[in-house]
Amino acid sequence: MQRSTIANRKPFWSTIPRSLGIRLAQIGLGVLLLTVWEIVALQVGSFILAPPTALVAAFGEIVQSGDLGRALVDSLYGLAIGYALAILLGVTVGFLMGWYPSLATILNPFISALYVVPVAALVPLLIVWFGIGATPRIITVMLFAVFEILLTTYTAVRDIDQRLVEMARVFGANQRQILTRVVIQATLPLVGAGLRIGAGRAIKGMVVAELLFAATGLGGLVMHYSSRFQTDRIMVVVIVVAMMGVLLGWLVQRLEYWIAPWYHRRPNRS
């Protein structure tokens, strides 16, 4: 009896619920990074690297002045429209390519070509075509995000589980029913993954566009502060952008849970 109690003795952290443990580990890692950052910043001086404690003050300042609020509204406008267009275009074209293999064969070289073009290199052209208003920023965001969404959607539809399609045929499904009752649902999890990758790319596209086109939004703030050598404020904006990434990723994940709950309810995972 006694032996078994010894064998069953577990480390103290096993009494903490798993989800809480993960959260604590996350917070711990964050605190560790901040501490290291603070120490390094004190060594090299706050101009080269502003310490986290100074950033809190800088954050307060730019919120107070309204700079950050205005920039966020500008940025989110371009991001939302550009990302929405990327989803619309990427999912539609990706689906059509997956559903009609000959269309995929026709489009594939064009998509490969566009995919490798660095979007930043298109900036001069976009300025010539669309000026320096919101339009080129929206298009840049769209171009940054669209290919990941398109390619994951295309792959998901192309590689659909043919056994399920055959099952549907046995029970009398026509092509339209196979599409609406099997293919769309089956591809949702992968399309969701594409949207998540696309979201990160869209944010990068947003900042790149703001840096390259006109001094607006968060990218504009970075330019503004760098011209005044306010490195602490630059750092704050960079962190805000990173937080946007976390937030958008989380939102898309919630969306995935909502549209494909069955995929996340599998009990045999982990």
Add this chain to the structure above:
Amino acid sequence: MQIHNNGHNPLVQVQNVTKQYTKTIGGTRTQTVTALAQLTLNIQAGEFVAILGASGCGKTTLLRLIAGLTMPTEGRILIDGVPVSGPGPDRAVVFQDFRLLPWRTCLANVEFGMELLGISTAQRRERALEAIALVGLRGWETYYPAELSGGMQQRVGIARALAVNPRLLLMDEPFGALDAITRSQMQQELMQIVANAAHHKTVIFVTHSIDEALILADRVLVMTRGRSLLEDITLPFERPRRQSELLTDSAYIEVKQHLLSVLEPESTGQQSAPQP
């Protein structure tokens, strides 16, 4: 559609059917494979027919042809005197790998076939619950397939097929992916289900297990690679039957010995080399 069956014609007529398909080897070379050669057989309404054979003998191909998932290279297949041109509501398939839609609950999976037939929501629900009760899954309606065991998933597969009320139930090694204990239990239950189903079902059951064929079927068709139909044995036992009673039956032992000897060259002899 004209009904030709007046009680004398077989429900399923396979007439001189040859099925060849092109297979790609190593991604480059292609080869024509003959899965079925000049096969002729009839199945009467109400029969439970087991198609027995080693893998590669064309038994699944035959089932797919009857299901209308693929067309014969030569010859034709008639259901009720009408040539098969594709899948139809008179036939339903139970697959070895279940093929449930993972995003649908047990209930919604069972309703799937009826949805495609355009049956009203209320009637669909009623018939689905009936079929779920018949396969012993009452209480599991709201579970997703991933939350069910293999045996339970296949019960859903059987309920889905029964719910469309087909004349012909096509089962492609339905218990092949299950463990031995579940498998034996499912065999007993399938016998009960078929006996209790609203209409007397005609079942074509593909298997590579001699015991399974003998426990379930009225008639065993033995197929071998190349020669297609080798034996056509009508079993002398009543249905439904108990496995424990069967095991000591002298007729059962005799048929089993015969089938073992018939299938032996295939199982112990050298694997027939692929023809170039």
